[in-house]
Amino acid sequence: MRRWVLPALLIAGLVGAWQIAATTGAIADALNLDPLLIPSPAEIATALWDSRSLVAENAWVTLKEIFFGFLIGLAAGLAFGFLLRPFETLRLTFYPLIVASQAIPIIVFAPILVVWFGYGIGPKLAVVALVCFFPIAVATADGLRAVDLQAVKMMRTLDASRRQLLWRLEMPTALPFTFSGAKIGVTFAPIAAVFGEWVGSDSGLGHLILQDNAQLNTARVFAAALVLSAIAIGLYGLVALAERRVVTWR
Amino acid sequence: MPAKTKEFGADSALPASDDALGVAVSVRGLRHSYGELSTIERLDLDVPAHGVLGLVGPSGCGKSTLLELIAGLREPTGGEVALGEGLDPAARLARCAFMPQRDLLLPWLSAIDNAALALRNRGVRRGAARREAGQLFERFGLAGFERSSPAELSGGMRQRVAFLRTLVAGKPVLALDEPFASLDAITRAEMQEWLAGALDADPRTVVLVTHDVEEALYLCDRVAVLSARPARIVEEMSAPAPRAADRDEAVTDPEFVALRERALHALRGGTR
Known part of the structure; x- marks a missing residue:
């Protein structure tokens, strides 16, 4: 009740106030x-x-x-987290590179992708995947390192093989971490997609926003932004729902 | 019953080779150190098959390290540990199940799936593994809690499930590391009675580490008192036998009280 009604009332109030302020010209006056x-x-x-x-x-x-893009980032993040787990040297070797991948400003990187791959979906997927990859990879790797060493010993005396250790102990330990990373990733993904479109595209909400903005069609800019938010909230909800279904022990 | 389960069937709590006769533990001239820090120095121990040895010592004296050495989770710096014929770590791991201080039940598995972990690790199908572990749940007063998640169980119940998990592994030797240290006094007393009953029903060779002299004397046949690091045996005594079923009666027996004082004295005095 309080979870839904109060936020709904707040949003309705804000929209109402905006409606009045916009139609009376109060906002325009204030901003000149x-x-x-x-x-x-x-x-x-x-x-x-x-x-x-x-x-x-x-x-x-x-x-x-x-x-x-999110799926690619998720797959790459999981692969990094899990495949590099048994090889500590590999992990240490790759870790700085992974961090560097995030330090490269996408604002620099995206235009190059367009030069390389053109106006199609490729560069957008790359940008979205890159943004999602980092939080998922780091969270998964950290999750795997959070495994209780005593529990590992216990599993060894219970005849667990390396693979069983991974499936029965390490992976479930890391899962909640991975989901946290995925929730962060999926939140940034829409922004990344729009940015990818701004750099060069012939369709997409970002493309539409750019065009409408140039034509001062502000109402449709807001409309597109609204739909984009809905997509973002929906995807976040999906990940959160998956988390609730999978991580039942928390 | 499908062919696969037969190997680890109902009587598999004990594996074929080491069967009901049990396996003796023999420690000879054991030394262990972490770099410069010597934790164990020239230690000799003998536990006959189906014997229960208690190890009591001050905190940080290397008791847990000793258990891990016995279980095959570590290699000694010198000397040897043998479980029956098993000398190398893999052979020791195959013969010894280790119960850590904390119950370490996996929260993503139900109580019965936690207990059945060793069977599942050996490739027994889920249904068969549950059936086998389920028999122990009935025998050891856990019936009805098979499907509970660990979070729903009390501390004592969790510890029971953890012990069953160790038992179900079917190893002839059990290494128990302060199994009841985290429980309150009343639950601990209950659990000691319960464990005594469980070991009577399903005898194993046990090495029990504890800081509680009374627990050691009540549960074990023999008790060894260890010195502070590096660990040596300063006193070794036979516990009053046979174990009385009623713990309260057992621990107030004059003979028991005298032994407890002797052990406590050795613990405090260290060497002499």
Whole structure:
């Protein structure tokens, strides 16, 4: 009750206040802008409805970029975490490189990707995957290192092989960590996808936002941003739901 | 019963070769050190098959290290440890199950799946492993808790499941590292009675490390008092036998009390 009703009331109140402030021109006056540039929630809703097929088309493109980019980042992050686990030397060798991968500003990296791979989905997937990879890889690696050494000894006297140790002890220990990393990754993924589109694309919500912004179609910019937020919240919810279903012991 | 389970079938609590006769533990001139720090110096120990030896000593004297050496989890710096015919670490690991201080039940498994871990590690199917562990749940007063998650169990129950997990491994030697240290006094007394009963029903060769002299004298046939690091045996005594079923009666017996004072004296005095 309190979890849903109070936030809903707050959002409704904010939207209402925005509606009044926008229609009376209060925001435009305060910012010293043309009232045309400040869309009211009602105008945003209208823009969303009127351009629904255009927005949906572009949202679908962006959703695919986020979803598959996230999956690639997840796979690479898990692979790094798990495959390098048995080889401490390998892990230490790769760790600085992994950190460096995150230190490279995507803002520099993304345009190069467009030069290399063109306007298609490839560069967006790369940007999204790169952003998701780091928190997942680091969280998984840390999770595997959090394994209780006494429990390892216990498992050894219970005849566990190296593989059984991984599946029965190490992986379940690391799972909650991996999920934390995945939740961070999936939160950044939509921003990464939009950025990937800004650098060079012919479709997607980021592409739409860029075009509408140039044409001062602010209502549809907000409408696209709204859909993007919905995608982000939905994906986060999916990961959180998966976590609740899988990590039942917490 | 499917062929696979037969190997570890109902009577598999004891593996074929070491069977009901049990396995003796023999420690000869054992030395162990972490770099410069000597933890164990020239230690000799003998536990006959199905004997229960208690090791009592001050904190940090190397008792846990000694248990890990016996269990094959560590290699000695010098001397030798033999479990029956088994000398090298792999052979010791094959003959000894280790119960750590904390119960270390895996929270993602139910009580019965925790108890059945050793069977699952050996490739027994889940259903068969559960059936076999389930028989022990009934025998040892845990019936009805098979599906509980560890978090739902009390401290005493968790410790019982942890002990069953050790028992189900079917190893002839059990290395118990302060199994009841984390429990309150009442639960600990209950668990000591329970363990005494469990060992009567399913005898194994046991090395029990504890800091509780009374626990050692009540549960064990023989008790060795260790010195501070590096660990040496300063006193060795036979516990009153046979174990009385009623713990309260046992620990107030004059003979028991005299032995306890002797052990405590050795513990405090160290060498002489």
